[in-house]
Amino acid sequence: MKVLISGASVxxxxxxxxxxxxxxEPTLVERAPAPRPGGQGIDLRGTARTVVExxxxxxxxxxxxxxxxxxVQVDASGRRLFDFGGDVLGDSGGIIAELEILRGDxxxxxxxxxxxxxxxxxxxxITSLSQGAEGVSVTFAHSAPRKFDLVIGADGVWSAVRRLAFGPHEEFLTDGGYHLSVFATPTLTDLQGQELMYNMPAGSGVGGRMAGLYPTADPDVARGMLFFATDPLPYDRRDIAAQKRLVAGAFTDADWLVPRMVESMLAADDFYFARATRVHVDEWSRGRVALLGDSVFGGSVGMGTSMAIVGAYVLAGELAAARGDHSVAFAAYQERLADYVCQCxxxxPGGTKGMLPATRLGIRVRNAGTRLMLAGPWRGAITGGLQKVANMITLPDYGLAVQPTR
Structure with missing residues (x-):
């Protein structure tokens, strides 16, 4: 069977x-001209590690x-207020997982x-999909039209496959309340192998804000992150310069290392900007078309990559187990993963307001509460029990031996 997959990220x-x-026989179509480099640090948690093994x-x-x-949470002078160790909440359930890798890697x-x-x-x-009894006819922006037995949308929160086969984006998306950007920056300070986070109250015309510096394997290069709470702001997804100006404008009065981070952001060639958005789709397939990854369950905190990897394994395995009968396989895929995805x-706890408090008092109260939780046996509540959730699903072997280590 020939399977077209839209999206060549994870x-x-x-x-x-x-x-x-x-x-x-899979074919992958990707809007970018090559595999996308850069990106933020992502976590591999729980059962996803079993898949990559x-x-x-x-x-x-x-x-x-x-x-x-x-x-580590810091204040405006760089003083360390409290920290989350990678192993504080379990081998893959902490704020920072024990195993993290840059998305581009x-x-x-x-x-x-x-x-x-x-x-x-x-x-x-993909520009159009037309389903029939014998397959899916697909047209592309550049390639000649082709026919496939199945089409899978693994093309992110703003999935073109979902829009073409399921309906308008607005039917499936819930706004997360903030914008975020990620970009390469010089390290700027001694990170000591830890991610530094700094909160600022509302200002520059937006709500609560946060800046982060994430170390990489190169001691001279970090990933900068800027978050700010606001109502959705209109922007052209293709106009990178305008997006950079929008982010810079939200931090005109910032302190700590943020002015230097903004300078790096304006010069970065790997700039990423997005609106935090959650995705919910009741039925993950329509006929011969199914969804995978962020296109169907995007918007989780710390579990998106793991869900994508586990979901890929299960979807392929169920198609094999059903000998290509997509109606059986797609139903089994959703049934096996539904509870795992719901929990992930x-x-x-605290949501966007806890992440981006709008006042200095709110920041102090949040920080004091976090220190209190870290000092007690209830520290697992900080992440909502991710350690347990990350390991809650058991994977069939689907008749395949483990691939030798490469």
Missing amino acids: AGPALAYWLHRHGF RMGLMDQIRARHTGVHGM LVDIFHRATRDDVEYLFDDS GRPM
């Missing part, structure tokens, strides 16, 4: 890998571990693991 290549292992890729992933071993590993066996169509996108998608 979920798409992971699915392509397992489909190929099961004997399907079965892919034989764990050694490669560990070799590119960022080395981050905790997160994980994308590169998955691409290298599939590029010799899977067809990639970079710099292209629960918001963190």
Whole structure:
């Protein structure tokens, strides 16, 4: 069977890998001209580690571990207020996971693991889908029209496949209350292998704000992160310069290292900007089209990558178990993952207001409450029990041996 997958970030290549292992013929289409570099640090938690171990890729992933071993809250002078160690809340359930990797590095590993066996169509996108009894007719922005047995949307929160096959974005998206940006920056201060976070009250015409510096394997380079609470602001998703100006405008009165971070952001060539958004889709498939990853369960805190990897494994396995009968496989895929996805998608305690307090008093109260929780046996409540959730699903082997380590 020929399966078209839209999106070549994490979920798409992971699915392509397992489909190929099961004997399907996957094709990946990706709007970007090449695998996307950069991006923030992401976590591999719980059962997702089992999947990458079965892919034989764990050694490669560990070799590119960022080395981050905790997160520290600081004040305007850089004084450390409290910290979360990577192992404080379990091997994969803490604020900072024991195993973290830059998104671009994980994308590169998955691409290298599939590029010799899977067809990639970079710099292209799906423009229409037409389902019939024998398959799905697909047109592309650049490639010639083709027909596939199945189409999978692994193309993110603003999924084109979901829009074409399921309906307008507004039917499935819930606003998260803030904007965020991620970009490369000089390290600026001694991070000591820890992510630094600094909160600021409302100002510059927006609500509560937060800045972060995330270390990488290169001691001279970090990932800068800027968050600010506000109503949705209109912007052109293709106009990067305008997006940078929008972010800079939200931090005109900022202190700590933020002015220097803004300078780095304006010069960065790997700038990422998005509105925090949650995705909810009641039925994950329509006929021969199904959704995977952020296109169907985006918006979780700390579990998005893990859900994408686990979901890819299960979707490919259920298609193999059903011998390609998509109606059986898609139903089994959703049934097996539904509770796991529901639990992974629960918001963190405190939500956006806890993350981005709008006043100095609110920041002090949040910080004092966090210190109190870290000092007691209830510290697990800070992350909503992610350690347990990350390991709650048991994976079938779907008849495949574990791939030798590469």
